[in-house]
Amino acid sequence: xxxxxxxxxxxxxFLPIFVLILFWQCLSSLGIIPRFKLxxxxxxxxxxxDLVELGMxxxxxxxxxxxxxxxxxxxxxxxxxxxxxxxxIAMGWSEKLRMLLGPIIELLRPIPPxxxxxxxxxxxxxxxxxxxxIIFLGVFxxxxxNTTGGVxxxxxxxxxxxxxxxxxxRDIFFKVLIPGAVPSIMTGMRIxxxxxxxxxxxxxxxxxxxxxGLGYMIMTARDIQRxxxxxxxxxxxxxxxxxxxxxxxxxxxxxxxxR
Amino acid sequence: MxxxxxxxxxxxxxxxxxxxxRVLDRIDFQIRKGEFFSIVGPSGCGKTTLLRIIAGLDQxxxxxxxxxxxxxxxIDERMGMVFQEYALFPWRTTIQNIEMGLEMMKIPKKERRSxxxxxxxxxxxxxxxxxxxxxxxxxxxxxxxxxxTLIMNPxxxxxxxxxxxxxxxxxNDLQNFLIRVWDKRKDTVLFVTHNVDEAVYLSDRIMxxxxxxxxxxxxxxxxxxxxxxxxxxxxxxIRKKVLELLSRKG
Ligand SMILES: Nc1ncnc2c1ncn2[C@@H]1O[C@H](COP(=O)(O)OP(=O)(O)OP(=O)(O)O)[C@@H](O)[C@H]1O
Ligand SMILES: [Mg+2]
Numbered sequence: 001x002x003x004x005x006x007x008x009x010x011x012x013x014f015l016p017i018f019v020l021i022l023f024w025q026c027l028s029s030l031g032i033i034p035r036f037k038l039x040x041x042x043x044x045x046x047x048x049x050d051l052v053e054l055g056m057x058x059x060x061x062x063x064x065x066x067x068x069x070x071x072x073x074x075x076x077x078x079x080x081x082x083x084x085x086x087x088x089i090a091m092g093w094s095e096k097l098r099m100l101l102g103p104i105i106e107l108l109r110p111i112p113p114x115x116x117x118x119x120x121x122x123x124x125x126x127x128x129x130x131x132x133x134i135i136f137l138g139v140f141x142x143x144x145x146n147t148t149g150g151v152x153x154x155x156x157x158x159x160x161x162x163x164x165x166x167x168x169x170r171d172i173f174f175k176v177l178i179p180g181a182v183p184s185i186m187t188g189m190r191i192x193x194x195x196x197x198x199x200x201x202x203x204x205x206x207x208x209x210x211x212x213g214l215g216y217m218i219m220t221a222r223d224i225q226r227x228x229x230x231x232x233x234x235x236x237x238x239x240x241x242x243x244x245x246x247x248x249x250x251x252x253x254x255x256x257x258x259r
Numbered sequence: 260m261x262x263x264x265x266x267x268x269x270x271x272x273x274x275x276x277x278x279x280x281r282v283l284d285r286i287d288f289q290i291r292k293g294e295f296f297s298i299v300g301p302s303g304c305g306k307t308t309l310l311r312i313i314a315g316l317d318q319x320x321x322x323x324x325x326x327x328x329x330x331x332x333x334i335d336e337r338m339g340m341v342f343q344e345y346a347l348f349p350w351r352t353t354i355q356n357i358e359m360g361l362e363m364m365k366i367p368k369k370e371r372r373s374x375x376x377x378x379x380x381x382x383x384x385x386x387x388x389x390x391x392x393x394x395x396x397x398x399x400x401x402x403x404x405x406x407x408t409l410i411m412n413p414x415x416x417x418x419x420x421x422x423x424x425x426x427x428x429x430x431n432d433l434q435n436f437l438i439r440v441w442d443k444r445k446d447t448v449l450f451v452t453h454n455v456d457e458a459v460y461l462s463d464r465i466m467x468x469x470x471x472x473x474x475x476x477x478x479x480x481x482x483x484x485x486x487x488x489x490x491x492x493x494x495x496x497i498r499k500k501v502l503e504l505l506s507r508k509g
Contacts, residue, residue: 162363164339164408179351
């Protein structure tokens with residue numbers, strides 16, 4: 001009974017997408033949308049096949065682009081999370097640290113990660129380090145702010161309860177502050193990964209060394225006038241973003257099942 | 260090993276000296292070992308403050324707290340606290356909440372588990388040991404909270420309006436439950452409540468505090484045999500006296 005409703009719900013969720021594709025195909029087939037401006041779904045699908053089989057540029061197939069992009073995001077993301085979570089908890093705990101770092105963070109945060117590209121190239125050259133650094137900047141602040149907020153949101157009575165049960169400061173950190181902040185940390189991780197993924201593709205527009213990356217692939221397709229492959233590339237970016245978010249959401253549902 | 264308060268005074272300091280709030284004024288009393296001692300007083304008179312000072316969560320401005328003759332400074336293993344809103348860790352299951360204190364003391368997991376399971380059975384929480392607090396009723400949550408404190412075998416159990424947010428029926432059940440548990444263990448209990456009926460039903464003695472700055476108005480002895488009858492003439496008489504004292508000052 002429960003399963004049934006869930007299944008039909010999933011179907012119903014995808015229905016608007018099917019309708020949109022069908023509608024789009026009809027308009028293309030009737031010649032209402034000129035194909036050189038917006039290729040039809042069938043053409044986009046064929047473009048996708050070319051990306052997989054021939055590659056763009058030729059010899060650089062889609063899955064390599066995906067792997068390179070994912071690797072860059074992963075690297076920047078992991079570093080950002082490893083730094084932002086402990087720092088965020090420390091800032092939630094210590095008012096002094098909040099006073100000290102708060103203004104600096106507020107100043108740096110509104111700078112778009114892409115604005116760091118020139119500096120990043122100056123520091124790290126063009127390559128994986130530079131890309132990871134840009135991702136890092138995009139991911140770091142949402143995780144940091146959410147983690148700090150999560151710690152500040154923990155009911156002080158819980159800390160006192162732990163104290164009366166003889167918890168040491170270490171116990172409080174690991175057994176109250178971290179678990180208590182997990183819901184906010186997960187929110188930050190999800191926002192962060194979304195921003196990281198978007199930032200990455202934009203960063204790859206400005207150049208990559210190895211000749212791989214989804215952003216780079218799309219720019220190459222533009223250079224040789226292949227709108228079908230541009231759109232196929234865009235959809236791939238969207239679907240991967242959706243999958244990453246879905247995975248994190250599963251993790252979140254597991255970690256905060258107590259909510 | 261009783262609890263003794265000697266001239267405990269608490270002043271919360273404001274921005275200017277004239278904004279200082281004197282909450283407790285030379286509170287002086289003793290609780291015998293194994294005694295069920297209640298504190299009643301008007302809202303905001305400083306009952307929670309007093310309990311927090313005894314628990315070592317807050318410091319007295321003057322005076323001291325002695326337990327078994329030695330002064331209490333800071334959190335003390337010999338004391339346990341039950342909070343009004345349960346204060347359960349929402350990310351821990353029933354059993355994990357109950358064994359939290361043992362975990363802090365680095366007791367091996369197997370021992371912890373079996374000790375916690377005993378409490379789960381004795382407290383009627385069977386079948387809920389792996390549930391999170393969100394899945395428990397208010398009465399169950401408070402039983403978990405009491406178990407979490409009692410499993411540490413504190414010499415003094417401090418309870419701050421533990422039943423205040425429960426409905427009447429659950430409250431009565433838990434009062435009976437608490438008295439049965441206490442009757443077996445004979446812990447020293449310091450119980451804060453708004454509810455005079457509850458204090459008369461449960462306590463050996465009741466201390467009545469005045470409005471802020473709180474002083475002790477009177478300490479009543481309740482020499483009624485247990486199990487008590489909530490509506491007996493003698494209960495009513497004591498209740499009347501306490502209520503009169505409270506309304507006179509409030
Ligand atoms: N940190 C604080 N700083 C300043 N004043 C405080 C502080 N904590 C409590 N007070 C004041 O001390 C008084 C006593 O508070 P307390 O919570 O101890 O009262 P209470 O008797 O427990 O009240 P209730 O019956 O409502 O639980 C209150 O007037 C409160 O405003
Ligand atoms: Mg109170």
